[in-house]
Every structure is written in structure tokens, then in C-alpha cells.
Amino acid sequence: MSGGGILGTGTSALLTYQRALQTTGHNIANVGTEGFSRQRLELGARTSGSGGLGSGVEGLGVRRVVDQFVDLRLGMNISAESQQRTLAEFASQLDNLLADPQAGLTPALSNFYAAIEDVATDPTSTAARQQLLAQGQGLVDRFAQLEGRIEDQRVIVNGRIGNAVDEVNQLSRGIAELNRSIIEARGRQGGREPNDLLDERDQLVRDLSERLAISTVEQSDGSLNVYGGRGQSLVVGQEATELQVRPQGADPNRLEIGVRNGSAFIVVTDNMSGGSLGALLETRDTLLDPASNSLGRIAVALTDQFNELHRAGMDLRGEAGGAFFSRPAPEVLSNLGNAADGVPGLVIDDISELSSSDYQLRFDGSDWVLRRLQDG
Incomplete structure (x- = not known):
């Protein structure tokens, strides 16, 4: 390996781990930040040079853990x-x-x-x-x-x-x-x-x-x-x-x-x-x-x-x-969307038939329909 190759490998390692230290510092600085996720620099081998010799390490990107x-x-x-x-x-x-x-x-x-x-x-x-x-x-x-x-x-x-x-x-x-x-x-x-x-x-x-x-x-x-x-x-x-x-x-x-x-x-x-x-x-x-x-x-x-x-x-x-x-x-409450302003009257004939549900009276175009709301 040439001197330049060794220098390049060392330089890439220094720069890459400098980024890793920066990422670690970022994690430490945000330890009290609500919602912050720890981050990690993903590392990978640099593309090999001629002869298949390794050329050091590089950072592939900072990812959240x-x-x-x-x-x-x-x-x-x-x-x-x-x-x-x-x-x-x-x-x-x-x-x-x-x-x-x-x-x-x-x-x-x-x-x-x-x-x-x-x-x-x-x-x-x-x-x-x-x-x-x-x-x-x-x-x-x-x-x-x-x-x-x-x-x-x-x-x-x-x-x-x-x-x-x-x-x-x-x-x-x-x-x-x-x-x-x-x-x-x-x-x-x-x-x-x-x-x-x-x-x-x-x-x-x-x-x-x-x-x-x-x-x-x-x-x-x-x-x-x-x-x-x-x-x-x-x-x-x-x-x-x-x-x-x-x-x-x-x-x-x-x-x-x-x-x-x-x-x-x-x-x-x-x-x-x-x-x-x-x-x-x-x-x-x-x-x-x-x-x-x-x-x-x-x-x-x-x-x-x-x-x-x-x-x-x-x-x-x-x-x-x-x-x-x-x-x-x-x-008896009238619906605010009613076309007419009439309110029907209500008389209780048999209290034994009372339930704890509310009721809704609707006109479907031809008949009046009474529906117990608790039952749908």
C-alpha cells in the first residue's frame, strides 16, 4: 500500500469518527429533549481501490434508533x-x-x-x-x-x-x-x-x-x-x-x-x-x-x-x-332543523314501562317512527 493510500485510509477514518463523535455529542446535548430519539452514524467500508485493497471507512448516514x-x-x-x-x-x-x-x-x-x-x-x-x-x-x-x-x-x-x-x-x-x-x-x-x-x-x-x-x-x-x-x-x-x-x-x-x-x-x-x-x-x-x-x-x-x-x-x-x-x-325538545315549529306533547300512562333511555321521534315521509336511542 502506498503512502498516499495509507494517508487516505487514515484521513477517512478520522473524518468518519469525527462525524460519529458529533452524533454522540448531539445525543448527549438532547438527552432532556422530549421526543428525541438517539441517533447513530451507520458505518461502511469505502470502495476498494485497485488490487482489491481496502481504502478505509465512511459514514453511510445518520439514522434514528x-x-x-x-x-x-x-x-x-x-x-x-x-x-x-x-x-x-x-x-x-x-x-x-x-x-x-x-x-x-x-x-x-x-x-x-x-x-x-x-x-x-x-x-x-x-x-x-x-x-x-x-x-x-x-x-x-x-x-x-x-x-x-x-x-x-x-x-x-x-x-x-x-x-x-x-x-x-x-x-x-x-x-x-x-x-x-x-x-x-x-x-x-x-x-x-x-x-x-x-x-x-x-x-x-x-x-x-x-x-x-x-x-x-x-x-x-x-x-x-x-x-x-x-x-x-x-x-x-x-x-x-x-x-x-x-x-x-x-x-x-x-x-x-x-x-x-x-x-x-x-x-x-x-x-x-x-x-x-x-x-x-x-x-x-x-x-x-x-x-x-x-x-x-x-x-x-x-x-x-x-x-x-x-x-x-x-x-x-x-x-x-x-x-x-x-x-x-x-x-320534549324540538330539533333545530325541523321545518315546522310544533312540539309534540308527551303523557306517561304506565310508569312501569319507563326506561332510562332518551327517545327520538322522526317522520320518515309517510309515518312517524319512535326510536329508543340507547338501543339504536
Whole structure:
């Protein structure tokens, strides 16, 4: 080997390992950077010279040390953990509200039943009768307080749904912008991967996973398409889908999520699942709505049953008893999209047939169709 060949081999080794040291320094400097992946200089033998003699080492490129399978599982676990944490938060609050030994429904019912027993023991006692009236009013107030607290939770959930959608939009825009930067960087670098930009995008994807279950598909140009929940597109190439929130037409107290397509608003609420956003929708549909409806069902059943017993009794003047509790008319909401402004009336004939579900009445062009929403 000539002196020049030896010098060339040594020079290539020095330059290559200088790049390796720079890569190591970059790793050390970013040890506290969120989402940073360790980078490694891939080494390879330089093309052999004449006679098949080796000519040293060269750097083939700096690559990220990542495991796509681990990243996929991590994203799924982040989404599931966020979903369960959010559900547990609201389930715990609702359980504490309804089961509170002082402010729950049970102590108010116990006090009311105790007052009934006192009147039954001494029907002529004015004090016992006044106490029954007071405990009856206390029970009514407790129902109202509990329903008010559930509605307070609903307001909180609606606010957090709006915030979560804003965060999803912001993260989606960030991913789309990074897709653009990655495509441009690959073009400038002859196809080499812009590792730090890829790390930044992966971190945004993980942050998005916390809000929503997602799936990703990498494209040949280096961009990443992102789909949320049950297939709703969030990022396609360099474009991000803007999600919007608005009150439902059938119930203004409930929010629905959709996307704009020209002047049309396409509802995609059912496509949102997983993460904190999916948990908030699930909290509303499986915790707050059933709790509110069940509370109302208990109140209606108690009102009708006790009023029936009370009418069978006599007052101090020997006259037949009347209704002890008054029951408000069932609430019927008209859809904001209705062509007519009429609202149908509702009468409950048999409380034993009541369920804790909401109902939807629709006209299909020829007939009226009543659908129980919990069953679809």
C-alpha cells in the first residue's frame, strides 16, 4: 500500500469518527429533549481501490434508533391510559355525588321514610305531619340538587370536549406542517432523513394519541397520514382536517363534532374514539345521560306510587287525600332543523314501562317512527 493510500485510509477514518463523535455529542446535548430519539452514524467500508485493497471507512448516514412496533404500542397505550384516566375521573365524581352519605339520595329517602313511619304511628300528630311535609320538600330539593350537579358535570364535559377538539386541530396542523418540512428537507438532502424533524413529528403524534385513538400511514415522500378514532382523516399529506364543534340539533345541551364540506356540516362524532376526547364523549353517553335519566325515573316512580297511596288516605278533616308530590310534564325538545315549529306533547300512562333511555321521534315521509336511542 502506498503512502498516499495509507494517508487516505487514515484521513477517512478520522473524518468518519469525527462525524460519529458529533452524533454522540448531539445525543448527549438532547438527552432532556422530549421526543428525541438517539441517533447513530451507520458505518461502511469505502470502495476498494485497485488490487482489491481496502481504502478505509465512511459514514453511510445518520439514522434514528427507533422501533416502529414499540412506537405503535406506545401510542396505543397512551391513548388507552388517557381514556381510562378521564373516565375514572368522572365516574369517581359521579359515584361520590350519588353515594355521598350526607348529600346523596339515600339519606334524603331514609329521612322521608322515617317521617312516613312517624305519621303512621301517630296519624293525629300535627308535628309528625309537618315533619313529613318538611322531609318531602327536602327530598324534592335533593333530587333537584343532584340533577343540578349532574348538569354541572355536563357543562364541564362540554367545555373539555371543545378544548380537546381545539388541541386535536392544533396538533394536526403541526403534523401537516412538519410533513411539508420533512418533504422539503429530504429534497435538499438528496433523500436523507431529517432525523430531528421526524422526532418532532413523532412527538406530536404521541401527543395526539393522548387526545384520540389514531392510526398512521407513512407515504413514499416521507409524509405521514393520520386517521383518528374509527377512520376519520386528520392529516393527509400537507393538509390537516379542521374539526368543529356545535350543539346538536336534537338537544342543544349536547355537542356534536363535524367537518365542513362546502356549506354542509358532516357529523363525525361517532368516529371519535379513544383518548381523552373519546372518554369525554363516552362519559356523556354512558355515565351522565343514564345517571340523569335514572334519577328522573326514580323521581317519577316515587311521585306516582306515593301519590296513589296518599290519595287512598284521609286527612285530619276526614277528607280523601290528594297528590302529595307534583310532577312536571316530561320534557320534549324540538330539533333545530325541523321545518315546522310544533312540539309534540308527551303523557306517561304506565310508569312501569319507563326506561332510562332518551327517545327520538322522526317522520320518515309517510309515518312517524319512535326510536329508543340507547338501543339504536
